[in-house]
Amino acid sequence: MHKNIEQNVSIITTFLEYLLEERAFSAYTGRCYGVDLRQYLVWITEEQNLTLDIPAETSAWQRFAQGEKEVAGHVGPETITEHLINADTEYLRSFLAYLTESSYSPATMARKIATLRSFYKWLERNGVIDTNPMTLIRTPRQKKRLPKAIDVEQVEKLLSAPNDKTLLGARDRAILETLYSTGIRVSELVGINFGDIDETGQAIVIRGKGRKERIVPLGTHAMTALSHYIETLRVNHIPNDNEDPLFINKHNTRLSTRSVRRKVSKYLEQVGLDPSISPHTLRHSFATHLLDNGADLRSVQELLGHQSLSTTQVYTHLTTKRMRESYDDAHPRAEAG
Numbered sequence: 001m002h003k004n005i006e007q008n009v010s011i012i013t014t015f016l017e018y019l020l021e022e023r024a025f026s027a028y029t030g031r032c033y034g035v036d037l038r039q040y041l042v043w044i045t046e047e048q049n050l051t052l053d054i055p056a057e058t059s060a061w062q063r064f065a066q067g068e069k070e071v072a073g074h075v076g077p078e079t080i081t082e083h084l085i086n087a088d089t090e091y092l093r094s095f096l097a098y099l100t101e102s103s104y105s106p107a108t109m110a111r112k113i114a115t116l117r118s119f120y121k122w123l124e125r126n127g128v129i130d131t132n133p134m135t136l137i138r139t140p141r142q143k144k145r146l147p148k149a150i151d152v153e154q155v156e157k158l159l160s161a162p163n164d165k166t167l168l169g170a171r172d173r174a175i176l177e178t179l180y181s182t183g184i185r186v187s188e189l190v191g192i193n194f195g196d197i198d199e200t201g202q203a204i205v206i207r208g209k210g211r212k213e214r215i216v217p218l219g220t221h222a223m224t225a226l227s228h229y230i231e232t233l234r235v236n237h238i239p240n241d242n243e244d245p246l247f248i249n250k251h252n253t254r255l256s257t258r259s260v261r262r263k264v265s266k267y268l269e270q271v272g273l274d275p276s277i278s279p280h281t282l283r284h285s286f287a288t289h290l291l292d293n294g295a296d297l298r299s300v301q302e303l304l305g306h307q308s309l310s311t312t313q314v315y316t317h318l319t320t321k322r323m324r325e326s327y328d329d330a331h332p333r334a335e336a337g
Helices: 012-023 026-049 054-067 082-084 091-098 106-125 152-159 167-181 186-190 222-237 257-269 279-292 295-302 309-330
Strands: 203-208 214-215
Touching: 012 026, 012 054, 012 082, 012 106, 026 082, 026 257, 054 082, 054 257, 082 257, 091 106, 152 167, 152 279, 167 186, 167 203, 167 222, 167 257, 167 279, 186 257, 186 279, 257 279, 279 295
Parallel strands: none
Antiparallel strands: 203 214
C-alpha cells in the first residue's frame, strides 16, 4: 500500500504537477518532494489506522478544491486528504518528532520541512486552508558547509579521460568540458538543444531555474570539444536541427541527468579520482577557480544563474580560507611564537 502512495492521493499529485508545470521544478526535484510527502502520508495512515481508498481520496480533494471547508457532515470513509488539510502545527510537530527518531542530518530535516512548508503554502494560496500550520515551525540550524572544489590538475585529469575518437567518447568529453567551462547545472546541461549553441560567438543559451534564460560564454577547450562532437553527430547522420537535443543517448533521445552522473562516476574511477566528486563539484570548481583568479562576485553570480548574491558569496569563504592557508604558510609573523 505504501509504495508510491503519493501517486494515488489526488491532492499530492496536483501539488507535484504544480511544482513541475508552474514552478518549473526539475523532474529530480519533483521526485524529492514526492518522496518527502510519501513519508508524511505513510505516517498519517499508520497514526490514524487508515487504508488508502483512491476514489475516496479523489472525491475528498474535489470537495476541498471546490471550496468546501467542512467535511464533518460528509458521509463516507475518513481520508488521508482530510488529515492533510486539517493538520495543525502540533500535528505537524508530532510528525517532525517522528522523523527526528530516524537521526536525519539537519540538512535532510531542513529539506523535509521545506517540502511541507511549500505544500501548505500552496494550499493556503489556493484558499483550501485559512492559515499555514508550518508558519510557526522553524528550520533547524545547519552548519555552513563550504562547497567542495577540486584543483585544476584534477579537473584536467578528469576532462582528458574520455576517448573522443568515438561518438560516445566525443559526447562525454564535450559534456565534461561544458560543465567545467560554464559552471551550469546538470539539469541545464541536458536541456541544451542544437539551436542554443552559438559557435561563432562561443556562447550558449541556458534555461535555468524557473525557465529563466541566460547566456554563458564557452572557453576555447569546451568549444573545440563541442564542435568535434557536433561534427561527429553530423558524420553519423544524427538529427541536429535547432530543436533537437544536443546531448543524446545511444537511442538518439535526450540524455538524462542520472546518465550524466553515471558517466562522471565512470571516468572518476577510470582515472583514480575521489568517487565522491560529482558533476556539481565541477560547478563549484568553476566558481572557485574564477574567484581565485580575480573574477568579481557579480559576474560569477550571473554565470552561475544565482538569483541572490548571498548564494554566490559562499565561494568567497572558500577562497578566503585558501588565502589564509597561504598567508599562514608564507608570512614570517603569521603564527604566534
